[in-house]
Amino acid sequence: MPRFDEIRLDQAEFRLLRELINEHCGILFGMEARPVIERRLRDRLAALGLHSFGEYYQLLRFDERGRAELDEAVDLVTINETYFFREAYQLRAYKEEILPVLRGAPAPRERLSVWSAGCSTGEEVYSIAIATRESGLFQGKTVRVFGSDISRRCVAAARRGVYGHSAFRAMPTEMRRRYFSEKPDGAHIADELRAVCQFGHVNLLDVPRSSVVGRVDVIFCRNVLIYFDDVSRRRVIDMFYDRLLPGGYLLLGHSESLLNISTAFELVHLREDLVYRKPVTSISRFWSTGDIPRREASRSAAPSEPASTSRPPTGPLIPPPAPSSPVGPSSSSSPLPPAAAHHASPASPHPASPHPASSASSASSASPAPSPPVGPPVLPFDPGSRPPRGTR
Numbered sequence: 001m002p003r004f005d006e007i008r009l010d011q012a013e014f015r016l017l018r019e020l021i022n023e024h025c026g027i028l029f030g031m032e033a034r035p036v037i038e039r040r041l042r043d044r045l046a047a048l049g050l051h052s053f054g055e056y057y058q059l060l061r062f063d064e065r066g067r068a069e070l071d072e073a074v075d076l077v078t079i080n081e082t083y084f085f086r087e088a089y090q091l092r093a094y095k096e097e098i099l100p101v102l103r104g105a106p107a108p109r110e111r112l113s114v115w116s117a118g119c120s121t122g123e124e125v126y127s128i129a130i131a132t133r134e135s136g137l138f139q140g141k142t143v144r145v146f147g148s149d150i151s152r153r154c155v156a157a158a159r160r161g162v163y164g165h166s167a168f169r170a171m172p173t174e175m176r177r178r179y180f181s182e183k184p185d186g187a188h189i190a191d192e193l194r195a196v197c198q199f200g201h202v203n204l205l206d207v208p209r210s211s212v213v214g215r216v217d218v219i220f221c222r223n224v225l226i227y228f229d230d231v232s233r234r235r236v237i238d239m240f241y242d243r244l245l246p247g248g249y250l251l252l253g254h255s256e257s258l259l260n261i262s263t264a265f266e267l268v269h270l271r272e273d274l275v276y277r278k279p280v281t282s283i284s285r286f287w288s289t290g291d292i293p294r295r296e297a298s299r300s301a302a303p304s305e306p307a308s309t310s311r312p313p314t315g316p317l318i319p320p321p322a323p324s325s326p327v328g329p330s331s332s333s334s335p336l337p338p339a340a341a342h343h344a345s346p347a348s349p350h351p352a353s354p355h356p357a358s359s360a361s362s363a364s365s366a367s368p369a370p371s372p373p374v375g376p377p378v379l380p381f382d383p384g385s386r387p388p389r390g391t392r
């Protein structure tokens, strides 16, 4: 019987495990990740009293404990690197160019819903909340920033909102002073920001589950899909399209694009970034369950058109508006090499790969979408989470 630290993950076992992980969450590991996966999952074998990765695979695939164990495994192998104001140029674009469009005439948003999909330990979510607050544009309005991740450990850390020094490597000290209180266990996020942020456990490949996020104005999904295979990326991007309100924005990481993934979005050239926008006139599949003309159903890259006056029908699918939370002005684990960088066709950097089939437009000249008659997104809380302050 080998000692636990002598148990090896052979090539065949690794292929089976990576296939299972890929099916479950979209991440595709390259063969070079085998030693890292072996190291990270070996403790699980010890904890479960198993003697080979083959047995572990059987448990994951066929045992009734398999589902929960798969969550554990994914938690151990995901890359959770993040920090406050990562890709700061994009947060500037959000604050200085996207929010003004969403707040602008002719149909200013009276509430703002933003989703950070794959938020890791929450730094991105709080950075978005800070940028929104500092814009001053949604003062007195309802603002919600949702963070979701497949890692329960990350979601728990995000809810806690307590951070160590390295999380602040890109945040100006003055901002840290303004929005955090220093305590012996770390820097605690200010209550007024915490109040607009909610967190939930969502696997982006679980499309029905993703619908709990509701419909949003902006989705940030940065440094998540780079680890996915193309088929999984498409599935997630299609789901994002459905989650976005017409005229809503999709912001990817600096090295990611929708090239070869989707033509449904418009490419929008901002001063510092290229972002994607759901056409204002689009009718989401969310709406098109009735006899609405399927003009948008083909998902072709629709050129930007003037704002439509016709609105999708209201229905019981729309949650009632929630009480508002007004806002005023004013750890990572060591990364595994992404398979995408080696195997799946990697996303091209934005500046070099504007989407050929997408219509390019400028945010400042674009008409914002008329606000459809929807309530704010509803993200049910996982057991053990607390409701946002505004809803208690």
Ligand SMILES: C[S@@+](CC[C@H](N)C(=O)[O-])C[C@H]1O[C@@H](n2cnc3c(N)ncnc32)[C@H](O)[C@@H]1O
Residues within 6 Å of the ligand: 024, 025, 026, 027, 078, 079, 080, 081, 082, 083, 086, 117, 118, 119, 120, 121, 124, 148, 149, 150, 151, 154, 202, 203, 204, 205, 221, 222, 223, 224
């Ligand atoms: C590198 S972090 C990025 C964090 C943050 N977006 C940023 O850019 O700083 C990637 C995150 O995506 C999460 N993730 C990976 N696959 C996922 C999936 N299928 N559903 C939800 N989250 C996922 C991981 O758990 C990890 O926390």
